[in-house]
Amino acid sequence: MYTARNYIKAESLAQAHELNQRRGNAIIGGGCWMRMGERMYDTLIDLSGLGLDQIQDRGEEAALGAMVTLRQLETNFMLDKCFGGLFRKCTQHIVGVQFRNCATLGGSVYSRFGFSDIVTALLALSCQVELAGAGRIPLEEYVKLPRDRDVLSWVFVKKDGRPVAYETARNSETDLPVLTCALSKVGESWRAVIGARPGSPRVLEDSTWEGLEKQVLALEYGDNMRGSAKYRRHLAGVLLKRCKEQLEVSGV
Ligand SMILES: Cc1cc2nc3c(=O)[nH]c(=O)nc-3n(C[C@H](O)[C@H](O)[C@H](O)COP(=O)(O)OP(=O)(O)OC[C@H]3O[C@@H](n4cnc5c(N)ncnc54)[C@H](O)[C@@H]3O)c2cc1C
Known part of the structure; x- marks a missing residue:
């Protein structure tokens, strides 16, 4: 659990930004991730009075x-x-x-x-x-x-009306994902996003479905405690197809 010496409820974004420039200070959102660590902060900057909850x-x-x-x-x-x-x-x-x-x-x-x-x-x-x-x-x-x-x-x-679908695979219902996949179509172009590879999400675009599938399978995947690179590559192909099926149901 983190600790902090001071807490300030920011009165403006400019004030929050200025305070955040000091090493040791940090913005606090929900604090759910920060509480997993042991860091000691000087000042926690709270944005909850700035109408950003809308x-x-x-x-x-x-x-x-x-x-x-x-x-x-x-x-x-x-x-x-x-x-x-x-x-x-x-x-x-x-x-x-x-x-x-x-x-x-x-x-x-x-x-x-x-x-x-x-x-x-x-x-x-x-x-x-x-x-x-x-x-x-x-x-x-x-x-x-x-x-x-x-x-x-x-x-x-x-709000450009593009059709979009989302799929994820998890080892158990509320665990971190083993793989995340989103698919949308903009005009004639497919756009896939593959995350939890376990590296950062990658955006891939292609004018043909076959080309997109090829790109998704050729991505670099890695091993961690939740799954191997080989398993992730297999999942990516499966989740991508499931996303496409979702789009087909909605008329794409
Ligand atoms: C046990 C656990 C399981 C999780 N599982 C998943 C999951 O399955 N899928 C998933 O997508 N996510 C998951 N997350 C991540 C979670 O959804 C949030 O991303 C995470 O809690 C951060 O949100 P927060 O509001 O709690 O941020 P905080 O803990 O308050 O802040 C996190 C970081 O963001 C900074 N920060 C916060 N707000 C701002 C801002 N407005 N501007 C600049 N910096 C800011 C903070 O200084 C800090 O460095 C999980 C987190 C935990 C703790």
Whole structure:
């Protein structure tokens, strides 16, 4: 469990950003991941007074605040309707409801874990993240950057109506995934995202289904306590086909 000498409820994003530049300080989201460690922080910076716990329908895009919980993502009607249940499917296996009521979108996206269900799912859509310092950048770019001291405030998801499907394999219901897979179709182009390889999610695009399958099977997979590279490669092919079947059911 972490400890902290000081706690500040930020009054503005600018203040949160400034405070976060000091080594030893950190933003706290739900604290679910941070509590797994033993770190001693100087100041924990709380964003909960900044209105970032909202999911907003802004016409052409959905705006998701950094303090939105995984449970909010799972149960939001607008997200369910606009993204074919993607947010429900990518959150429902994460630990349990009480956990999902605490863990935040900001903590999940900032952490950029290789196993992240959330990042895998978001990468199948057209997303941008807003950072207090660096401004808006595509999520695809953000996931490749090292973790720095910027503050993630919003995630914007384009409501472009693309069909999207999500599948995951776990050794037991609430364990971390052995593999994550999201599939979408933009015009005539397929877009697959494979995560928990166990490295960071990879985005693959191809104009043909055969080409996409080939790319997915050719990806680099690794071994860890949850599965071997060989098993993961096999799973990737299976989950990809299941995603395609989901899209076919919805008329693609
Ligand atoms: C036991 C366990 C099982 C899990 N299983 C899964 C799983 O199956 N699938 C999955 O996808 N995820 C899983 N996760 C990860 C989880 O979903 C969250 O990603 C994680 O808890 C982080 O969210 P949080 O709000 O608790 O972040 P915190 O613990 O509060 O913060 C995590 C990190 O993010 C930083 N941070 C938080 N918010 C911001 C912000 N707005 N801007 C900048 N930095 C920020 C913090 O400083 C810290 O470094 C699991 C986590 C745990 C602890």
